[in-house]
Amino acid sequence: DIHRCAPLLTVQQVLSLVGRALFFRFLVDRHIVSEAELPRISHRTSDLSMVFSNLDALIETCTWLDKTFNGDLLSLTDSQDALDKYAGLRQLLDAGAETICWHLTNIQCKAVHGQLPLQWGGIYFRHVPVDVLSQVYEDFAHQFIPELARETSIHFTPRKLAEIVVDGAFSAVGSTTPDRARVLAPSVGGGVFLVLAFKRLIAERWGASGKRPCRAEIRRILMEQITGLDVNHDALNITALSLYLCALELDPDPRPLSELKFKKLVGSILHPVDENSLDPAKVPDDSPHDIKLGSLSSEVLHRHAGLYDIVVGNPPWNAFKDDRAGALNRTLRKLLAKPNQSTSITASAMVARYGSPDIAFLLAASSWAKPAGAIGFAVHGRFLFQADSFELRRHVFENIRVTGVMNFAALRQDQKIWPKNDAQFALMVATNETPDPLDGFFFISPRHEPRLSQEGVFRIDPNSAIPVSLFQVCNDPQAFKALYKGGRLGLDLLHRMRSETAQPLGEQVAKHGGSFNSGYQTGKEENRQS
Numbered sequence: 001d002i003h004r005c006a007p008l009l010t011v012q013q014v015l016s017l018v019g020r021a022l023f024f025r026f027l028v029d030r031h032i033v034s035e036a037e038l039p040r041i042s043h044r045t046s047d048l049s050m051v052f053s054n055l056d057a058l059i060e061t062c063t064w065l066d067k068t069f070n071g072d073l074l075s076l077t078d079s080q081d082a083l084d085k086y087a088g089l090r091q092l093l094d095a096g097a098e099t100i101c102w103h104l105t106n107i108q109c110k111a112v113h114g115q116l117p118l119q120w121g122g123i124y125f126r127h128v129p130v131d132v133l134s135q136v137y138e139d140f141a142h143q144f145i146p147e148l149a150r151e152t153s154i155h156f157t158p159r160k161l162a163e164i165v166v167d168g169a170f171s172a173v174g175s176t177t178p179d180r181a182r183v184l185a186p187s188v189g190g191g192v193f194l195v196l197a198f199k200r201l202i203a204e205r206w207g208a209s210g211k212r213p214c215r216a217e218i219r220r221i222l223m224e225q226i227t228g229l230d231v232n233h234d235a236l237n238i239t240a241l242s243l244y245l246c247a248l249e250l251d252p253d254p255r256p257l258s259e260l261k262f263k264k265l266v267g268s269i270l271h272p273v274d275e276n277s278l279d280p281a282k283v284p285d286d287s288p289h290d291i292k293l294g295s296l297s298s299e300v301l302h303r304h305a306g307l308y309d310i311v312v313g314n315p316p317w318n319a320f321k322d323d324r325a326g327a328l329n330r331t332l333r334k335l336l337a338k339p340n341q342s343t344s345i346t347a348s349a350m351v352a353r354y355g356s357p358d359i360a361f362l363l364a365a366s367s368w369a370k371p372a373g374a375i376g377f378a379v380h381g382r383f384l385f386q387a388d389s390f391e392l393r394r395h396v397f398e399n400i401r402v403t404g405v406m407n408f409a410a411l412r413q414d415q416k417i418w419p420k421n422d423a424q425f426a427l428m429v430a431t432n433e434t435p436d437p438l439d440g441f442f443f444i445s446p447r448h449e450p451r452l453s454q455e456g457v458f459r460i461d462p463n464s465a466i467p468v469s470l471f472q473v474c475n476d477p478q479a480f481k482a483l484y485k486g487g488r489l490g491l492d493l494l495h496r497m498r499s500e501t502a503q504p505l506g507e508q509v510a511k512h513g514g515s516f517n518s519g520y521q522t523g524k525e526e527n528r529q530s
Contacts, residue, residue: 009092012234016074019241020062021052021104023073026245028108032254040064040257052104055097059086069244069262074237156190157314157378158418160457161427164406166196168429169310169376170204172403175369175432179204181225181309184368186295186361188228188270191239193312195246198226202250215251219262222247223269227308231274231294233266240265273300289327296331296360304368311369314378315361317423328357335363336395359383359392362428366400369432375400381409381424385484390477397473401435402428406460407445407484414448416456440469445484 009017027033028048033041038048041064044057051061063086065073076089093100157165170178181204183197201221205213213221222243230236244262248254266272273294282299283291290297320328358379365375383389384407396402409424411417418425442465446458466488473479482491496502506516522528 013076013089013092015234016076017100017104018107019074019238020065021107023241023245024051024061024065025107027248030249032248033257037257049108050105052108053101055090055093055101058093058101058104059090062086062089068257069260074241157192159192159196161378161408161418162192162196162314165312165314165376165378165427165429166193166200168404168427169312169374170197170200171374172376172429172431173309173374174372175309175374177204177208179208182307183226183310183312184304184308185228185313186304186311186364186368187313187315188230188239189235189314191228191235191242193314194226194228194239195242197310197312198222198243198246199250201225212252213250215253218247218250222265223263226269227304228270229273229295229300229304230270231272233272233274236266236270236272239270273297284330287327287330289323290331292324293327293331293357296328296357296364298331301331301364301367306367306370308368308373309370310374310376311365312376313361315358317356317358317380317425319356328360332360332363335360335367336392356380359396362396362400366432371432373432375428375430375432377428379426379428381407381412381426384426384480385409385424387477394474397435397470399434400430401433401439402430402441404429404441405443405480407443407480409445409484410448411446411453411458414453414456414458416453417458435470437470440467442466443468443480443483 024033033048035048038046038051041048042051042057042060044060045051045053050057052058062076076086170181173181175181179201181201183194183201185191185193185197188194198221202213202218205217205221226243228236228239230239243265247262248260251260254260271277275291278291278297278299280291284298287298291299294300319325358377362375362377362379365377369375383393384405406427408417408426412422412424415422444460444465446460447464449459452458466483468479468483472491476482476491476495478494479491482494486493509516
């Protein structure tokens with residue numbers, strides 16, 4: 001609606017306005033901003049819920065946000081001069097100002113001012129997780145910039161699933177104490193993994209020291225232990241907003257507002273890695289499109305090698321179908337090559353059969369992570385089940401010590417668990433070290449339970465966790481499929497059926513003079529008999 005009222009606004013500017021309104025609503029409902037601050041925010045209104053109610057108040061509020069937080073608050077124009085920036089914005093908004101201000105004010109209103117059609121008033125943002133910002137952006141991107149959404153694989157991970165990955169990674173980290181861990185999200189998206197990791201780091205620091213971290217320590221953790229990469233600048237800005245909110249929310253005393261300024265996150269801990277942000281001079285001679293691979297480009301792989309105790313995320317699953325495909329193949333071959341060995345024919349065949357970047361990110365994580373560091377990723381389910389992926393799967397399991405796999409194939413159609421995603425997927429946690437041949441891990445497949453699915457939740461039953469040996473998954477292409485469909489007994493039965501002593505059913509029937517036919521068939525309707 002805002003875009004229709006002001007057609008000269010870009011989709012990014014619409015996103016910026018809505019993002020700022022949501023950010024302000026978070027501040028008010030979390031009691032970080034109170035009525036006492038209103039005179040410093042805007043002189044054009046007498047109520048905090050009305051700071052976006054007219055064009056003058058809107059511009060004063062945006063100016064105050066820029067001045068107070070000094071961060072990456074979703075840029076409205078390219079100009080760095082405040083007067084110039086907001087003069088241009090006023091011209092763009094002027095024609096549809098009344099409707100635009102109504103929509104932004106609707107976000108601010110609480111139920112005490114009356115329910116409005118969009119029902120924002122019934123939402124108490126004190127209890128809304130900050131990662132809702134990433135979900136708003138995902139919906140926005142798929143509706144208004146679908147080409148970009150498809151190209152950059154904008155599908156942000158639901159909080160419940162990201163929590164499993166982050167908790168698993170923190171439990172697996174062995175390269176340092178969890179409170180001192182450095183965390184990388186190489187495909188940051190809307191920031192849910194980094195927000196959860198940031199909260200976990202603060203909790204770990206509190207537990208290790210016995211004292212609640214003060215503001216200075218919280219900001220130090222943010223600036224020194226968190227790193228995110230993405231090709232999408234808007235996603236990085238949304239992540240910055242979410243991290244700002246998280247830091248403010250966990251601040252034991254967020255007062256006075258004049259002391260809450262942040263350092264800019266985009267460019268310091270959140271890095272754009274699109275082809276316009278990387279150095280063309282560092283493109284390999286044998287791969288001219290390497291610079292288009294984002295986090296998987298040679299420059300980024302080298303720059304972040306061996307720096308992190310934890311690497312987590314949900315990398316893109318969409319296969320590259322343009323000139324990036326060849327570059328990805330070359331990168332995968334390099335990642336698959338053993339030290340001091342040339343890339344094998346088998347590795348090249350693996351690459352040719354598996355074209356999406358998710359496993360390339362998983363392999364790259366072993367170079368980003370320190371020895372014994374933790375890796376936690378969401379990956380496409382085909383990696384576990386497709387026969388064509390067996391060689392690649394074996395390579396991964398033989399070179400990274402996987403500690404747990406959670407398979408969500410049974411819940412792929414449950415839209416309330418992962419809206420807008422109907423692909424099978426799995427969550428994996430591993431440590432960055434070569435496994436022992438006798439190592440194993442736990443495999444669990446949450447089942448579809450209609451009543452739970454209607455609420456958008458699922459059950460993880462510890463009794464359903466199946467211990468699996470490394471030998472089984474590295475020697476049986478059907479191991480994961482058998483475990484998923486038939487459990488431990490199903491896999492054992494499959495092995496017995498394949499043993500040398502097993503005789504196919506057809507041969508057994510033939511011994512008794514019988515034979516197989518195609519069975520009962522109805523045939524064409526006119527030829528059927530009663």
